[in-house]
Amino acid sequence: MTTPTTSRPPSLPRLGVFKFASCDGCQLTLLDCEDELLGIAHELDIAHFLEASSDIGTGPYDLSLVEGSVSTPEHVERVRRIRDQSRHLVTIGACATAGGVQALRNYANVEEYLATVYARPEYIETLATSTPISAHVPVDFELRGCPIDRGQLVEVITSFLAGRKPGIPNHAVCFACKRRGNVCVTVAHGTPCLGPVTHAGCGALCPTYGRGCYGCFGPAATTNLPALVPLMHRDGMSDEDVGRFLHTFNVTAFTAVEGEGPG
Amino acid sequence: MTDPENTVAVPGAPTEAVLDRDGLDELVRVLVRRGRTVIGPTVRDGAIVLDELESADALPYGWGVELEAGQYRVRRRADQAAFAHSAGPQSWKSFLHPERVRQWSAERRPDGVLSVRPEAPQSVSYAFLGVRPCDLRAIRILDRVMGGGRYRDPAYLSRRTGAFLIAVECTEPGATCFCVSMGTGPAADAGFDLALTEVVDAAGHRFLCRSGSPEGAAVLAELPRRDADEPTRAAAASAVSEAAERMGRSMPPVDLRTLMRDTLEAERWDDVTARCLSCGNCTMVCPTCFCTTTEDVTDLTGDHAERWRRWDSCYDLDFSLLHGGPVRATPRSRYRQWLTHKLGTWHDQFDSSGCVGCGRCIVWCPTGIDLTEEAHALHQEATRTESAP
Numbered sequence A: 001m002t003t004p005t006t007s008r009p010p011s012l013p014r015l016g017v018f019k020f021a022s023c024d025g026c027q028l029t030l031l032d033c034e035d036e037l038l039g040i041a042h043e044l045d046i047a048h049f050l051e052a053s054s055d056i057g058t059g060p061y062d063l064s065l066v067e068g069s070v071s072t073p074e075h076v077e078r079v080r081r082i083r084d085q086s087r088h089l090v091t092i093g094a095c096a097t098a099g100g101v102q103a104l105r106n107y108a109n110v111e112e113y114l115a116t117v118y119a120r121p122e123y124i125e126t127l128a129t130s131t132p133i134s135a136h137v138p139v140d141f142e143l144r145g146c147p148i149d150r151g152q153l154v155e156v157i158t159s160f161l162a163g164r165k166p167g168i169p170n171h172a173v174c175f176a177c178k179r180r181g182n183v184c185v186t187v188a189h190g191t192p193c194l195g196p197v198t199h200a201g202c203g204a205l206c207p208t209y210g211r212g213c214y215g216c217f218g219p220a221a222t223t224n225l226p227a228l229v230p231l232m233h234r235d236g237m238s239d240e241d242v243g244r245f246l247h248t249f250n251v252t253a254f255t256a257v258e259g260e261g262p263g
Numbered sequence B: 001m002t003d004p005e006n007t008v009a010v011p012g013a014p015t016e017a018v019l020d021r022d023g024l025d026e027l028v029r030v031l032v033r034r035g036r037t038v039i040g041p042t043v044r045d046g047a048i049v050l051d052e053l054e055s056a057d058a059l060p061y062g063w064g065v066e067l068e069a070g071q072y073r074v075r076r077r078a079d080q081a082a083f084a085h086s087a088g089p090q091s092w093k094s095f096l097h098p099e100r101v102r103q104w105s106a107e108r109r110p111d112g113v114l115s116v117r118p119e120a121p122q123s124v125s126y127a128f129l130g131v132r133p134c135d136l137r138a139i140r141i142l143d144r145v146m147g148g149g150r151y152r153d154p155a156y157l158s159r160r161t162g163a164f165l166i167a168v169e170c171t172e173p174g175a176t177c178f179c180v181s182m183g184t185g186p187a188a189d190a191g192f193d194l195a196l197t198e199v200v201d202a203a204g205h206r207f208l209c210r211s212g213s214p215e216g217a218a219v220l221a222e223l224p225r226r227d228a229d230e231p232t233r234a235a236a237a238s239a240v241s242e243a244a245e246r247m248g249r250s251m252p253p254v255d256l257r258t259l260m261r262d263t264l265e266a267e268r269w270d271d272v273t274a275r276c277l278s279c280g281n282c283t284m285v286c287p288t289c290f291c292t293t294t295e296d297v298t299d300l301t302g303d304h305a306e307r308w309r310r311w312d313s314c315y316d317l318d319f320s321l322l323h324g325g326p327v328r329a330t331p332r333s334r335y336r337q338w339l340t341h342k343l344g345t346w347h348d349q350f351d352s353s354g355c356v357g358c359g360r361c362i363v364w365c366p367t368g369i370d371l372t373e374e375a376h377a378l379h380q381e382a383t384r385t386e387s388a389p
């Protein structure tokens, strides 16, 4: 990347990066775009990005990247305000697209969780559920992953600037795994792998290093879990293991397709 | 490209000989010296994969494989055979028709003018060592699909033209092989530069080597070798004919093209759909599946754009996406598209079957869906329906 020498045009599209209930890993992916960061800063006016600068610009924003799930009553109001201020809103990461690991509480008693985790639960104001941004406001594009993939984030930003659809395939991790020339860990090693039901995007990172995919990008466009679960049992997982395997970062998304046959 | 018509040997050059292991070592050295990138089988990550070979030492001496539907394991053999295994997770397609190739790039100059640059042809010169007879046929099928007909693909042809093919006849078929049903193996008759048949018996470990092209004969002439003897010839011939008797799978003895055409509404499609993950592994390991999609890439400034082509699959929901949605929205329609194309409509399109009986799709399907079993089931269902009153 060469340092741009031309001066900025007067009105660059304005970028906002916002956080809800999340770990910050996805927005840090933007700072992690070392080779592209200067280019991004040259093409976009980074108006609101607290991880990068405390210099906060008010809306409206042309492109908003939203990380995190809606987890408190305050979030419900705030996400609407951000939507109102955003021309194009992209959610990034498993929290924002599926509710994240904190959505485990959707299947439990939240009062019990509060009592277990916090010394003074009465100070905590929380919703009973953790939900994706799309459950509250219209979303223009959802980028998956826990965390998101750097290359995919750059593609989303680049395609926004070019006014085209992002080139983000919706098929399973197996597609990427085979394209990468990996030896399938399930077929050749008997290692349980969620690749056949998981959305591509990571470049089949885990199978490349000999371990099974654990589904951090959530379900692919089509899944058939009833056909995959018996393989996981064959390869030594108990029902409880399978449950834990599926119910992590994308618990709501996998739960939604769990009982479904081929889709 | 190997020219089956032009098999007349250089005068005086050998057309048949016996090589020892040092002959095989020298074969790789000679090919490398001739500027070839030699690709062949080698052990990696618990499988016998295809990779660039620096020397014949990297060949899987002493390794075999155990195959079943949805299962693959490498196993130590009692002997030191190099080629006593069957198809692995990749095929020669990975080299001739790579998973992603750039087709052109474009620049927008400061004055706004666009200039488009076509991709320069590949200058690689391949030698493929260990091409099985089924895979020789698969390459011939790809030649028709990618390099024949009205639209010839320069990306394919630049890799394929001049590629040196060393076939290896099959003496150890896998439990998922059915080349006999498809008429593609286990013997190699044409379409190679050299063909090897590995023999391991009391008389030693050796390779019967035949040339099938002038270049093959010229390479053979450079190798340490001895004249082909009758016992080696006989041992090689019987190893191959015994292999034909030991096919792990078979197709129903009917015209598969008609079977596919006449069973489009069979109930069996629902049965296989319940087991199919739509994961696309079968198409990506298949040595003849060729489908791709287009990827347009721009940089942040929008001044530089590239068009790429990457492997896609009829199992991908987006593969048949038109305005309004995918044409093949159900997994049933996607599995059926795959099998009926392979065994049926491929004939209409390219004048041959699209399946060569290598068994890769059976092995590398995580849930172990077996197209021979599906074809048998479709045949039985059709027969039942016919004989029903």
Ligand code: SF4
Binding pocket: A173, A174, A175, A177, A178, A182, A183, A184, A185, A186, A187, A193, A194, A195, A196, A204, A207, A212, A213, B281, B366
């Ligand atoms: S290792 Fe996992 S992701 Fe890769 S092909 Fe096998 S099942 Fe699919």
Ligand code: SF4
Binding pocket: B282, B285, B286, B287, B288, B289, B342, B354, B355, B356, B357, B358, B359, B360, B361, B362, B371
């Ligand atoms: S359909 Fe299956 S058996 Fe036939 S050529 Fe393709 S991978 Fe091999």
Ligand code: SF4
Binding pocket: B275, B276, B277, B278, B279, B280, B281, B282, B283, B315, B364, B365, B366, B367, B368, B369
């Ligand atoms: S047949 Fe097997 S490999 Fe092919 S898409 Fe279905 S589950 Fe995947």
